[in-house]
Amino acid sequence: MTRIASFALVGLFLVLASLPLAADNVPAQPAMKVPVRVMDKQGNPVMNLKMENFTLQLDKKPVGLASCNGPESPVLIPLVFDTTGDLTYIDAIRKELVKAIQGLPPNVQLMVLTANDGLKVVQNNTGDKALLTQAITTYNTKGYPGFMENVLNVAEQMHKLQANHTIRVCPILITDSEIYRYRKQYTTADFNTEADRYESKLKETSVPLFVVRLPIGNNDQFNRNYEGAIREMVRVTGGEAEFPMGVTGVPVALSNTLRRIMGTYILGFTSPDLKPGKEQRIKVELQGAAGDVDVEYQKNIKPRK
Secondary structure, three states: OOOOOEEEEEEEEEEOOOOOOOOOOOOOOOOEEEEEEEOOOOOEEEOOOOOHEEEEOOOEEOOOOOEEEOOOOOOOEEEEEEEOOHHHHHHHHHHHHHHHHHOOOOEEEEEEEEEEOOOOOEEEOOOOHHHHHHHHHHOOOOOOOOOOHHHHHHHHHHHHHHHOOOEEEEEEEEEOHHHHOOOOHHHHHHHHHHHHHHHHHHHHOOOOOOOEOOOOOOOOOHHHHHHHHHHHHHHHHHOOOOOOOOOOOOHHHHHHHHHHHOOOOEEEEEEOOOOOOOOEEEEEEEOOOOOOOOEEEEOOOOOOO
């Protein structure tokens, strides 16, 4: 039986306490992994697809797949809280998360982190619902928000974990940060340059990021631009962002996010055409799936030197 190893973030480094145990005859880890999400037209995850259902091209050249980890394989969902604002919305997402974890299947583990005043682990990865409930309902909501400061950190640390182990890692970043809480230049044209830099770095990772941005008090043009930048940044990773408009939208946003995670596959491949340091185009197509489905994936990768 497969399990997920216990690990912790110490400072900026990911430390594995032990290696995950996997099924016999697991092949050597591939050089690259690509997140692919398959949903039906009703927004439900498409399960039970196999490696032979997918084809992949790298810069228009067909590439053979080395691995396919789907919804039945172990998945780690790091919950990263960057919430220091209105407790009405914070308590709403806490309530929905506690409700959601009660029905999670045994192949799912979660961990709880906060990004206030730097990235910290509140609860290490576990499937223990009581421990997760305790962490979700009691984490500290004080401090300086840190979404922009930590989104790359989260992506890079979780990329290291997924790159070397046979699990899927799908972080959910829950934030109520406004653009005005960050450096002054984030409210100028320089923010677009900053967002482009983030996107370029995120293409070096293979972990789909999912964001739920809780409602804020001041949704002016600067904050709407900020929302647009967040959406584009996470789509670069093969993930998606949700922006609920009020308390009633919070459970819908979380439900949509969890369904997307359940429909996420991680495809691994090797290729002599991989070019470290150069951005390359990915194309994924689905073969033999029943019915009309939507396929979303990380469309550009930038292998590290």
